[in-house]
Amino acid sequence: MGAGTSSTTGPGDSVQGRALWGLRAATVAQALALPLALCLLWEAAGRSGWMPEGILPPPSTVWQAWLAWAFADPGMGLNPYLGTWLPTVGYSASRVAKGFAVAIAIGVPAGILIGWSRMIARSVDPMIQSLRPIPITAWLPFSIAVFGIRDMGAVFLIAIGAFYPIVVNTTAGARDINKNLVRAARMMGASERQLLLRVVLPNALPSIFTGLRLGLGIAWTAVIVAEIVAVKSGLGYVLWDAYYVGRMDVVIADMVSIGIAGFLSDRLLLLVSNRVLHWKQFGAR
Amino acid sequence: MTDRPAIELARIEKVFPGRTPVRAVDGVDLAIAEREFACILGPSGCGKSTLLNLVAGFEAPTGGTLRVAGAPVTAPGPDRGVVFQEPALFPWLSVFDNVVFGPRMQGKPRAETDAAARRYLDLVGLSGFERHLPDQLSGGMKQRVGIARCLVMDPQVLLMDEPFGALDAQTRMQMQELLTHVWDTFKKTVVFITHDIDEAIFLADVVYVMTARPGRIRARIPVELPRPREIDVLTDPTFNKLRAEVLHLIREEASRARALAAGPAPR
Numbered sequence: 001m002g003a004g005t006s007s008t009t010g011p012g013d014s015v016q017g018r019a020l021w022g023l024r025a026a027t028v029a030q031a032l033a034l035p036l037a038l039c040l041l042w043e044a045a046g047r048s049g050w051m052p053e054g055i056l057p058p059p060s061t062v063w064q065a066w067l068a069w070a071f072a073d074p075g076m077g078l079n080p081y082l083g084t085w086l087p088t089v090g091y092s093a094s095r096v097a098k099g100f101a102v103a104i105a106i107g108v109p110a111g112i113l114i115g116w117s118r119m120i121a122r123s124v125d126p127m128i129q130s131l132r133p134i135p136i137t138a139w140l141p142f143s144i145a146v147f148g149i150r151d152m153g154a155v156f157l158i159a160i161g162a163f164y165p166i167v168v169n170t171t172a173g174a175r176d177i178n179k180n181l182v183r184a185a186r187m188m189g190a191s192e193r194q195l196l197l198r199v200v201l202p203n204a205l206p207s208i209f210t211g212l213r214l215g216l217g218i219a220w221t222a223v224i225v226a227e228i229v230a231v232k233s234g235l236g237y238v239l240w241d242a243y244y245v246g247r248m249d250v251v252i253a254d255m256v257s258i259g260i261a262g263f264l265s266d267r268l269l270l271l272v273s274n275r276v277l278h279w280k281q282f283g284a285r
Numbered sequence: 286m287t288d289r290p291a292i293e294l295a296r297i298e299k300v301f302p303g304r305t306p307v308r309a310v311d312g313v314d315l316a317i318a319e320r321e322f323a324c325i326l327g328p329s330g331c332g333k334s335t336l337l338n339l340v341a342g343f344e345a346p347t348g349g350t351l352r353v354a355g356a357p358v359t360a361p362g363p364d365r366g367v368v369f370q371e372p373a374l375f376p377w378l379s380v381f382d383n384v385v386f387g388p389r390m391q392g393k394p395r396a397e398t399d400a401a402a403r404r405y406l407d408l409v410g411l412s413g414f415e416r417h418l419p420d421q422l423s424g425g426m427k428q429r430v431g432i433a434r435c436l437v438m439d440p441q442v443l444l445m446d447e448p449f450g451a452l453d454a455q456t457r458m459q460m461q462e463l464l465t466h467v468w469d470t471f472k473k474t475v476v477f478i479t480h481d482i483d484e485a486i487f488l489a490d491v492v493y494v495m496t497a498r499p500g501r502i503r504a505r506i507p508v509e510l511p512r513p514r515e516i517d518v519l520t521d522p523t524f525n526k527l528r529a530e531v532l533h534l535i536r537e538e539a540s541r542a543r544a545l546a547a548g549p550a551p552r
Binding site: 178180181183184185186187188189190191194198199202203205279280282 | 374377387391
């Protein structure tokens with residue numbers, strides 16, 4: 001009794017805290033073990049000459065390439081892979097942010113209205129559902145024809161890609177509402193507008209955030225596709241450009257950058273989601 | 286002073302359409318006086334909740350006339366506060382924000398509303414829980430919030446649909462006492478739906494016993510017990526006499542319902 005239990009408060013807390021931290025460190029170590037082992041294998045394969053460097057450069061070479069890409073002095077600006085990493089990530093991230101914002105601005109209100117009104121659902125939903133199977137890659141020619149080789153084309157593709165999961169999940173969230181919550185709001189004198197903004201929308205927020213996370217993933221796919229084909233800057237552009245000039249080290253550094261940017265933006269969204277949905281933390285409704 | 290009833294139902298009928306239309310209530314005549322605490326008591330499935338939904342304006346009757354304070358009911362509104370069986374609080378709003386939801390929607394002045402909300406939260410014993418979320422409250426506490434958010438709108442009538450039905454026996458008794466106390470302080474017309482005989486007699490000025498489906502009002506039984514009522518009333522001889530009377534009526538209705546369910550549907 002006593003020393004072994006962790007339910008006591010006071011001095012025991014710091015011990016428990018340290019134990020918790022230890023657990024987290026262990027979790028992080030566990031998460032990193034496999035990728036590190038693969039990197040080591042890959043490094044060994046590269047050094048032994050078994051894997052030609054021009055096809056798959058070892059992690060150490062990739063790391064050097066990234067350091068130069070990120071921090072080296074661009075000098076006369078003839079080498080595009082010196083000191084240009086941050087602006088490159090910035091171009092892609094800002095396109096994702098713009099396209100994603102457009103997708104939210106259209107997808108959430110549309111989803112709420114489709115979920116709420118059968119009349120709107122009948123007139124809008126069939127069109128959305130029949131356009132949805134068209135992959136964003138199929139929109140590329142259309143996008144270039146309409147917007148040209150400019151930012152707008154990328155933003156358009158991202159918005160299209162992120163729109164569908166957002167609108168579909170928002171619709172589901174707006175439909176899935178307890179009838180008595182609506183009755184309660186009407187009983188308390190809420191107008192239709194207030195009902196949508198103060199009851200249907202907050203009720204749909206958990207599924208809206210599910211849609212946002214799916215949409216953000218698609219947004220990163222879309223920005224790379226758009227930059228490969230339709231825009232002359234950003235991570236997607238560098239990816240394809242580096243491939244053409246045989247800089248596989250930059251290609252891989254670019255891929256890792258995309259992965260990290262996608263991961264971090266998802267974490268950020270999750271952080272926002274946890275704040276907004278703080279009322280969900282107590283579970284059962 | 287008028288003798289006009291607060292709630293007036295004449296030949297009210299409600300049929301739910303469908304492949305096999307359901308005649309939930311049929312020919313209900315009911316006049317509930319102003320400031321009367323009316324309990325509507327009936328076997329389950331007798332259409333008593335339907336009756337309440339009609340008065341609340343959540344559903345429209347398929348026949349008959351329905352007036353609250355002399356005006357026909359067309360839609361739900363803040364003049365008729367409803368306490369639901371499951372509390373139906375907004376889980377994303379704090380207790381306080383749930384209570385002020387109605388006045389905010391109606392654009393009432395904040396200062397007044399906030400003061401009133403605090404007063405009613407205090408009256409239902411929830412002072413200090415303003416910032417809690419509904420999910421952090423017990424079932425009984427949620428229903429107190431449900432009552433407070435109606436009182437703060439100062440409605441003409443309070444409609445309660447088996448509000449304590451899902452609570453455990455002890456909490457239910459506490460809530461019944463709380464409700465009589467609240468009602469003694471702020472006399473309003475109350476329509477309280479229940480299938481619990483003791484609850485009906487303990488709370489009501491008048492108990493209306495409903496028939497099995499299709500529901501009609503079978504009997505009107507005034508409860509002449511003194512107020513304020515305490516839990517001791519449950520052992521009062523008058524209480525027991527009323528209880529026996531109501532129990533008899535309910536038994537008859539329950540067996541009639543069983544007979545109807547077993548036999549061929551009447552045409």
